[in-house]
Amino acid sequence: MKKKKVSRRALTIVSMIAALALVSVGVTVVGNDYRFVQAPIQIPVGPGQLEGVLTTPRDGDARGLVVMVHGDAAVQANPDELYSPWFEGAADAGFATLSWSKPGIGGSTGNWLDQSMVDRANEVAAVVDWARRQPGVPTEKIVLWGASQAGWVLPKVVAERDDIDAVVAVGTAINWLSQGRYNLLAELDHDGATGAERKQASADSDAIRKLLERGASYEEYRIVTTEESPMTPDRWAFVARNHNVDATADLRDAAVRNIPIFLMAGEYDRNVDIIETETVYREMFGTDLTVEHFDAVHSMARPVVDDSDFVGLIVGVFWPRALLAPGVIDT
Incomplete structure (x- = not known):
């Protein structure tokens, strides 16, 4: 029986597919190769524990710690690797980053839905206390980074402590209702x-x-x-x-600390009224406040990746840094 000859065209198509596959793999590897080192951690809190990750610059030389405070929902320490660009930005600036899965998520015990905003603030405080006791965690400067629902958590923590050096507030709100x-x-x-x-x-x-x-x-x-x-x-x-929480009183108490507050606002934020938040923050923090607006949705992502699941998937797989709007991480 004679063997069928493979046409040049077929060989060319196969070669092109193979080349594209190799390029895709290469792009994916490069796009997901971050400038940091990451290690799993377990943080004892009360009778349970929180499972998290500690991210540090590749050279190991960090001048401070960014503590990540999640927004709403069942959030992991690094949900679908979407926090990696933030971790990388902190590492490039010489900061380690500490993030953990909410209670009941991953290896963290408990149930985050059982929490009040006071409970969440107490949890953050317990994590900061733990970090300060660890010889390998750089706590010379401590920055709280918080998104969305964290707007009702951050000011409670700042008002009660004197070891928080700055706050990055991402799309935070004032009143729940x-x-x-x-x-x-x-x-x-x-x-x-x-x-x-x-x-x-x-x-x-x-x-x-x-x-x-x-x-x-x-x-x-x-x-x-x-x-x-x-x-x-x-x-x-x-x-x-x-549902009755309002950040105004806590923001007023936090303002007494006179630490730098950086508010990041997305111009296409459909979750939070950024004008209301900025107005209240300016009234409370005065010259301690810096505000930056971005062509972004609530999560600081580009509107196109938020509106299109397909575009979001492709960008997320091959170049997740590009999910965020221009200037978000650099700023």
């Missing part, structure tokens, strides 16, 4: 909702607020809600516990 309403309306605008849809969504939101105000049960919430994906019982309890 007003932030929720802003987010609702901004998402409706983004999705091109009709006037009738906006009216109905606002009415549904008002109904949930009334339930929260009178301490209604989860069963009552399930009867009233029209959400396609209703909250779980734990989530309902978490919201009920925290």
Whole structure:
């Protein structure tokens, strides 16, 4: 039986596919090769522990520590490696970074949905205390980096301690309820909702607020809600516990420390009213505050990767640094 000859065209196509595959692998490796060294850690907190990572500059010479304070949701120490560009930026500036998985996530014990904002602040304080006891952790200068929901945590920690040297606040809010309403309306605008849809969504939101105000049960919430994906019982309890939080008083107390505060605001933030946050921060912190605006969404990502799952996936796999808006890490 004669062997079939392979055409030059077929060989060329195969060669091109192989070359593209090699290039893709090379790009992926380079795009995910970060300028830092990372080690797993376990932080004892109360009867349990928090699982995290300590990231340091490659030369091992760090002049301080950045403590990462997560926003909402079940967040790991480095969720899908998306914090790596932040870790790298800190390392390039000569800082180590400490980040941990929320209680109940990964190897961390507990349940983050059982926490109040006071509990979260106490957790951060316990982590800082632990870090200061470790001979290999550089705590000469301590910077708190916090995103979104961390806006109700950061000022509590700063107000209670005298060893925090600076704060980086990323898309933080002031009032839980007003932030929720802003987010609702901004998402409706983004999705091109009709006037009738906006009216109905606002009415549904008002109904949930009334339930929260009178301490209604989860069963009552399930009867009233029209959400396609209703909250779980734990989530309902978490919201009920925290829905009245407002950062204003804590920000005022934190301002007494007179430390540098850096507020990062995304111009396309649909989660938080950045104008409200900036106005309150300027009133509280005065000359201690620096504000930078970026062409970014709430997470400081470029709008294009936020709006397109496909683009976000490709960029995230091959060059995750490019997920963030221009200037975010350098600034």
